[in-house]
Amino acid sequence: MKELKYLNKYFLKYKGRLLLGVFITIIATVFKLVVPMKVGDSVTAVKQYLNGEITDIAIVKHELLINILLLLGAALLSAFFTFIMRQTFIVVSRYVEYDLKNEIFQHYEKLSLGFYKQNRTGDLMNRISEDVSKVRMYVGPALMYGITTVTLFIVVISYMFYKAPILTLYAIAPLPILSIAIYKLSVLINQRTTIVQQYLSRLTTFTQESFSGIAVIKAYGIEPRTNTNFEELADGSKVKNIDLAKVQALFFPLMMLLIGVSNILVIYIGGTRYINGQIAEFGTIVEFLIYVNMLTWPVAVVGWITSMIQQAEASQKRINEFLETEPSIQNLVEESTPVDGNIEFNNLSFTYPDTGITALKNVSFTVKPGETLAIIGNTGSGKSTILELIGRLYDVKEEMLKIDNTAIRDLHLEDLRDSIGYVPQDAFLFSDSLRNNIRFGKENASDEEVIEAAKNAAVHKNIIGFKNGYDTVLGERGITLSGGQKQRVSIARAIIKDPQILLFDDCLSAVDTETEEEILQNLHKISKKKTTIIVSHRISSAKNANKIIVLNEGKIIQQGTHNELVNSEGYYKELYAKQLLEKEK
Numbered sequence: 368m369k370e371l372k373y374l375n376k377y378f379l380k381y382k383g384r385l386l387l388g389v390f391i392t393i394i395a396t397v398f399k400l401v402v403p404m405k406v407g408d409s410v411t412a413v414k415q416y417l418n419g420e421i422t423d424i425a426i427v428k429h430e431l432l433i434n435i436l437l438l439l440g441a442a443l444l445s446a447f448f449t450f451i452m453r454q455t456f457i458v459v460s461r462y463v464e465y466d467l468k469n470e471i472f473q474h475y476e477k478l479s480l481g482f483y484k485q486n487r488t489g490d491l492m493n494r495i496s497e498d499v500s501k502v503r504m505y506v507g508p509a510l511m512y513g514i515t516t517v518t519l520f521i522v523v524i525s526y527m528f529y530k531a532p533i534l535t536l537y538a539i540a541p542l543p544i545l546s547i548a549i550y551k552l553s554v555l556i557n558q559r560t561t562i563v564q565q566y567l568s569r570l571t572t573f574t575q576e577s578f579s580g581i582a583v584i585k586a587y588g589i590e591p592r593t594n595t596n597f598e599e600l601a602d603g604s605k606v607k608n609i610d611l612a613k614v615q616a617l618f619f620p621l622m623m624l625l626i627g628v629s630n631i632l633v634i635y636i637g638g639t640r641y642i643n644g645q646i647a648e649f650g651t652i653v654e655f656l657i658y659v660n661m662l663t664w665p666v667a668v669v670g671w672i673t674s675m676i677q678q679a680e681a682s683q684k685r686i687n688e689f690l691e692t693e694p695s696i697q698n699l700v701e702e703s704t705p706v707d708g709n710i711e712f713n714n715l716s717f718t719y720p721d722t723g724i725t726a727l728k729n730v731s732f733t734v735k736p737g738e739t740l741a742i743i744g745n746t747g748s749g750k751s752t753i754l755e756l757i758g759r760l761y762d763v764k765e766e767m768l769k770i771d772n773t774a775i776r777d778l779h780l781e782d783l784r785d786s787i788g789y790v791p792q793d794a795f796l797f798s799d800s801l802r803n804n805i806r807f808g809k810e811n812a813s814d815e816e817v818i819e820a821a822k823n824a825a826v827h828k829n830i831i832g833f834k835n836g837y838d839t840v841l842g843e844r845g846i847t848l849s850g851g852q853k854q855r856v857s858i859a860r861a862i863i864k865d866p867q868i869l870l871f872d873d874c875l876s877a878v879d880t881e882t883e884e885e886i887l888q889n890l891h892k893i894s895k896k897k898t899t900i901i902v903s904h905r906i907s908s909a910k911n912a913n914k915i916i917v918l919n920e921g922k923i924i925q926q927g928t929h930n931e932l933v934n935s936e937g938y939y940k941e942l943y944a945k946q947l948l949e950k951e952k
């Protein structure tokens with residue numbers, strides 16, 4: 368229960384509703400008690416008439432009528448209060464589920480990129496959906512049935528002892544066995560359910576990947592292999608589901624068996640004691656039979672509740688693990704720190720904490736507002752890492768990276784990120800309209816602004832060519848757009864933000880050279896007072912930059928302007944010659 372203590376704050380938040388729930392549960396239970404009482408009284412009255420203890424049939428009829436009315440009233444009231452009881456506990460559990468999901472999601476969003484690299488997306492999703500659902504079972508049904516059971520036990524068993532103590536002992540004797548058996552069965556059911564869920568999630572992942580990668584599957588003609596793999600997984604899932612069904616099938620027969628034993632004991636012991644005169648009223652036996660049946664479900668529920676709590680504890684532990692994870696990148700300043708965009712790398716070396724790969728070694732350069740820096744280099748030479756550090760996705764030593772002469776960690780994190788327009792290498796578009804995908808950079812942007820940004824990113828013509836224009840909804844991961852179109856929508860998103868620093872990570876790789884030229888010219892116009900960094904493999908993207916640095920294995924091996932670099936021996940000149948040759952071919 369240690370982990371579940373985390374939920375106490377929610378119990379406190381909804382204490383009013385919960386207390387009302389407890390109160391209503393008690394009332395509903397008391398009304399439930401009236402039903403067997405009145406059935407017992409009715410049977411006793413009939414028996415007394417048959418024995419000749421009551422001679423006037425009118426008296427018996429009158430008592431039966433009163434009993435029926437009371438019975439009906441009590442049953443209706445009990446049903447009504449049971450309905451209200453569900454409205455309190457189950458509704459609270461839904462509120463808690465909602466709060467907890469929001470809390471987890473908001474916490475996820477605060478966590479640093481490293482966290483997402485270390486944990487699989489499926490796992491993150493499972494904790495926010497599956498685990499929260501299991502925790503809800505503790506807050507809702509487990510609590511509700513727990514309170515109902517305790518109330519019913521106290522009220523019914525006390526009354527039974529009051530009526531016939533010895534008979535009560537016999538009647539309730541099999542109930543603990545039932546509770547333990549149901550508990551054991553529930554544990555088994557849970558174990559098998561977990562396995563079934565694991566199979567299901569493997570099947571879902573496989574199916575999702577197959578559909579996402581359908582183009583590759585078709586191109587390689589591996590549909591038969593994919594079908595076989597699916598069949599194997601589905602077969603495994605089927606076997607585990609059958610295993611689960613077998614133990615589930617035991618649940619009700621086991622319950623019936625033990626109720627049967629209790630009933631036999633009540634009839635036998637009750638009958639014997641009535642004959643011996645140890646029980647005064649015949650109706651007591653009938654009354655007890657109803658009580659035993661009334662108690663059976665709550666007793667079975669004890670086992671179920673126990674396993675529900677165990678599962679919730681395990682789930683809450685997994686949730687707490689993430690909730691207790693602190694974001695490795697934290698905002699350290701209170702006051703607002705507007706950013707001008709003077710970027711300074713000072714002998715910066717950086718090693719990725721998770722892999723230990725040293726991506727940058729003694730890198731130094733400066734870029735000022737109004738300037739464009741181009742970074743050229745082989746794959747894996749550390750170009751993207753430079754951009755990630757400017758966005759403070761990772762921390763470095765204070766003196767190594769400054770913006771506006773202030774260590775990057777001394778800038779307000781929100782101000783820093785607000786001042787950056789970042790276009791990643793792998794353009795990610797949401798399954799939404801093109802307009803909203805561009806607006807993502809500026810939520811309240813007008814249609815004119817969206818069009819202007821799209822024009823600057825040289826994608827406007829493509830967009831208006833679509834039947835629905837800016838309202839074209841993109842499929843999952845923007846599959847309706849070509850690679851180059853996706854890159855340009857992603858550029859438009861950064862442009863519309865109108866940030867002080869623009870970071871382009873090899874985002875023109877999929878556009879032809881003419882379009883590249885058009886975009887670069889537009890960028891030149893709009894970034895007159897901004898700091899721009901363009902990462903590229905192409906000389907054409909870099910040539911007009913104020914400064915170019917060439918990276919190799921994390922080190923700057925050349926720097927200068929295009930003219931300076933083409934006139935000195937080295938990587939840049941060779942690349943230029945190679946790309947010029949390719950263009951002429």
Ligand SMILES: Nc1ncnc2c1ncn2[C@@H]1O[C@H](COP(=O)(O)OP(=O)(O)OP(=O)(O)O)[C@@H](O)[C@H]1O
Nearest residue numbers: 719721722724726745746747748749750751752753
């Ligand atoms: N998130 C990460 N965690 C650990 N190592 C990383 C991470 N990102 C990059 N690296 C490693 O750091 C090195 C530099 O990578 P980086 O992405 O900066 O290169 P790049 O020059 O941008 O390459 P490309 O042109 O292929 O995009 C590589 O060896 C890479 O494997």
